[in-house]
């Protein structure tokens with residue numbers, strides 16, 4: 553079995569992948585904290601032959617996780633942001649400073665779709681762009697839905713947005729505090745992503761497919777106006793592409809990859825942008 557870990561600022565996600573069949577056998581998540589308890593937080597390590605890790609938590613969390621795993625598992629692969637990998641050049645001035653979850657998402661997105669816009673809706677919402685040809689432009693970081701809500705300190709932090717709500721309802725004026733807050737932060741997040749996407753496609757003269765991941769991907773997806781796909785395993789896809797261990801991975805296949813959404817024309821994107829400039 554291969555254990556894949558995606559350690560974010562809020563949640564540490566794991567999944568177990570069968571090295572022979574490439575099937576995902578189990579998955580889970582625990583709050584990101586300093587100590588992992590194998591058998592409780594993560595699966596029993598006896599079945600694990602290799603681990604792949606993407607971590608943006610504090611250095612100490614990663615160091616302890618690696619120390620714990622290295623005693624028990626043969627291969628421990630830790631992803632790092634690089635100046636260049638798998639045909640993509642990192643757009644950051646200091647490439648190693650790009651969050652490795654973003655880098656994993658960009659690599660997975662490029663491997664799947666060629667040029668793309670990758671959006672990770674977690675503690676933070678990040679929007680990254682890579683052009684056909686592999687130039688990563690850099691991106692945008694804004695607070696995630698939960699962080700925005702917490703920053704208001706209106707006592708609504710524990711009332712999550714129902715991921716099944718319709719975008720129309722979420723965009724309507726709220727008539728209670730909880731609703732006004734939820735609808736406000738939702739509007740902030742989806743308008744930002746829509747606008748960022750249009751601005752960058754306009755600047756770069758190319759319509760790009762959009763891929764979404766992260767804990768809030770499903771709800772944000774409802775407010776995204778252009779064709780897009782939700783890919784919950786996008787960060788894991790970057791780990792598979794960076795450290796291919798199975799036959800399918802060596803052939804470039806990533807588990808759970810969606811169909812590539814076909815972007816609308818540049819003319820349509822520009823028309824939408826022109827309209828929003830009038831507002």
Ligand SMILES: Nc1ncnc2c1ncn2[C@@H]1O[C@H](COP(=O)(O)OP(=O)(O)O)[C@@H](O)[C@H]1O
Nearest residue numbers: 560561562563673674675676697698766767768
């Ligand atoms: N069951 C859940 N538990 C915790 N957070 C959730 C859950 N479902 C959705 N979320 C949202 O997902 C966010 C965490 O998403 P995730 O992509 O795991 O973040 P990170 O990678 O930053 O840890 C939370 O901030 C919250 O808004």
Ligand SMILES: CC(C)(COP(=O)(O)O)[C@@H](O)C(=O)NCCC(=O)O
Nearest residue numbers: 560561608649650651653674675676
């Ligand atoms: C921007 C992030 C905090 C997002 O983390 P997440 O929401 O996935 O927990 C993370 O990618 C990070 O720490 N990045 C380093 C700074 C940068 O990417 O510029």
Ligand SMILES: [K+]
Nearest residue numbers: 672674676678
């Ligand atoms: K994120």
